[in-house]
Amino acid sequence: MFDLIIKNADLDGKLTGIGIKDGIIKAIRPHIEEPSKDTIDAKDKIITSAFANMHTHAAMSLLKGIGQDLPLMDWLQKVIWPLESKFVSKEFVKAGTELAIAKMIREGTTFFLDMYFFEEEMASIVEQAGIRAGLGFGILDFPTKVASTPDEHIDRAKHFMHNFKDNKSIIPVICPHSPYTCSKSTLKKVINLRDEYNAYIHMHISETKKEVENLYLEHGKYPIEYLNDIGLLNERFIGAHGVHLNDEEIAIAKEKSITIVHCPDSNLKLGSGIAPIWKYVKSGVRIALGTDSEASNDNLSMMEEMSIMAKLQKGYLQDPTAMPINKAIKIATKNGFEAFNIKAGEIKEGFDADIIIINPNDITNIPIYNKKASILYSLNSSYIETTIARGKVLYHKGEFKTLDIEKIIYNTKHWQDKISNAL
């Protein structure tokens, strides 16, 4: 008895059945005769892996698109940080996270990697929603809403690490914010905590040229080199952005097996630059994909992010063979899960059943000669009809199965009114 069968699934041109039990893809066969508690017909649809959104600040969805046409530091210092200082609270984080997770489920994301505050509150929402997340408290040298000193921040992180280390939906992650907001002494404490728990680290690196230059002026080293010398880099290090890496840094990134999370939309909009990730890929560095927060994106669509990623590399390098379809899709799906040793991101027996089904049957999307190409270049995420995470249907034909969407909309309006008054 399967929990869920997807029938008429088009996998590389062949119509097959997909049998799912206990959250795992157990059978991929032309016809599945066994009974099932639930069946979805994917005839004339497009089926693909769900996305892993590997860099977010989910709660910031309440600050969606605030502050236009500003450089990163002005945007942070003059717009975002003052708003956060005024509004961020447990309630803000709960409402923002619920909103972001609803959007992610709607747009086919079943795993996200987040850095923010009040991650305990986020954790219970992630569990209830039925998706998975890597969550971590931002660690900074200056006072934030959750702590005053680096040590207090690290204590919060340790506490969270301890409480969630065996959770099935949450992977606790240590999140030193960046090399420019954490001193070397803070980073050494981060390493101690990491070693105690064999933990993942998630950190902003090399987002802007200016921050790279400043670090060099202060320490005489480039960010990846600097972090490596401190001892921060290993295969559990996940760096967001990585826009401005030099060849030596690329070599270190490969040697240490770190993951770099490309966030093209946010990098473009904030004027941070175009990360030459095709070069990183060819050098053997693992690349995953993230939207960054809705404050700088301004949405959480991984389909849009993936499309921009692929086109950007081709155009930037003036090489249309750069970033071919299968590679682009893999970066947006499997590579993210893999960074956390999760066996998902591919529709294959033995993999977790994190799957989306797209209904492309609209005048804007036809004709379709190559379904994978249409996912990458033509369709938008509004056409996602079904999102399945570990075998559980979370969204289907407009209906959210695990979230009270009306309540989320109501809460969002409430926060929008409050925040609007402060703008």
Place this chain on the structure above:
Amino acid sequence: MFDLIIKNADLDGKLTGIGIKDGIIKAIRPHIEEPSKDTIDAKDKIITSAFANMHTHAAMSLLKGIGQDLPLMDWLQKVIWPLESKFVSKEFVKAGTELAIAKMIREGTTFFLDMYFFEEEMASIVEQAGIRAGLGFGILDFPTKVASTPDEHIDRAKHFMHNFKDNKSIIPVICPHSPYTCSKSTLKKVINLRDEYNAYIHMHISETKKEVENLYLEHGKYPIEYLNDIGLLNERFIGAHGVHLNDEEIAIAKEKSITIVHCPDSNLKLGSGIAPIWKYVKSGVRIALGTDSEASNDNLSMMEEMSIMAKLQKGYLQDPTAMPINKAIKIATKNGFEAFNIKAGEIKEGFDADIIIINPNDITNIPIYNKKASILYSLNSSYIETTIARGKVLYHKGEFKTLDIEKIIYNTKHWQDKISNAL
């Protein structure tokens, strides 16, 4: 008596009524008391100008997304031209154009500028659909489906010019394909025809670096310089792409008041490069926006095109103040209409009522703090609910008012089957 009133339209934060008669925006006032044949309520919606898609090959929608990860010349010579040689006919052009126009109406475009073959067939579809278009036969030195010699191509163009010169929906345009497919002698004949009709010219220019280098090798001049010396450039010259202009060419483009149509999506995907259009804009060159055909885009969404355009300039220049919101929207709307002396592209009394209404009330789109920013950065064109062209509602809440959408879908499937068999 108005033909149409749009009530509760949010124009720069103020709720107003918009009264439309004879295709023109006649009144913009807080409350319109006069009667109207039709009323649309735009409460809680986003209203903005319809788009002018200034570079298309509409019929190629039947070849949507064919040929992935190939450079422009390989893509043209090995994939697209052989398919066109096999399939392009009056019937192909009719079916493809109907499909493309349905998509354009669905996604808020009410004017398009097209270069292809069998433009007479296209013209009757444009008129029936209720939108407007600049249409022109491609003129090439080598044989095509419509003519064998340059002179025969020019005769076709002249014939079309003559028949449509006073049409209210069609602007006949002369379309020499490019400097690399039309000899100097052909271009001189194009100039004679242009001068006879005071006509517009639409041409591919400087799409790839290679074509620019080849032209320089052959003629010792860069494309804009070369075309200017021949006498082709004036305020009625509309050049598509313009990716690789040097400073002298930018100066000529400004001096001659030509329009350059930016096609970022197609330029990225084909690896042609990133046009530095913010530099062109700051130099005083008029820039409009186009999707190019669906074969290289792979959709006709002007909202996506506009979003990519704005983000690309910011990221490419590492300057988030480049291409601010109002400028980006103007390039996608008013600048296109203006290139053809059409008073549209703005919601203002005396302007043609080419208007779209977007329904953003979906979990993925909230909260909205700045409606214009949300059009540019956050929303996708699936949320367009109403498209109005010259005061006539062409699309509203899923219903096409002037097109038989079922027939178009049926015909598209028929062509898809035929073309698939040839791939």
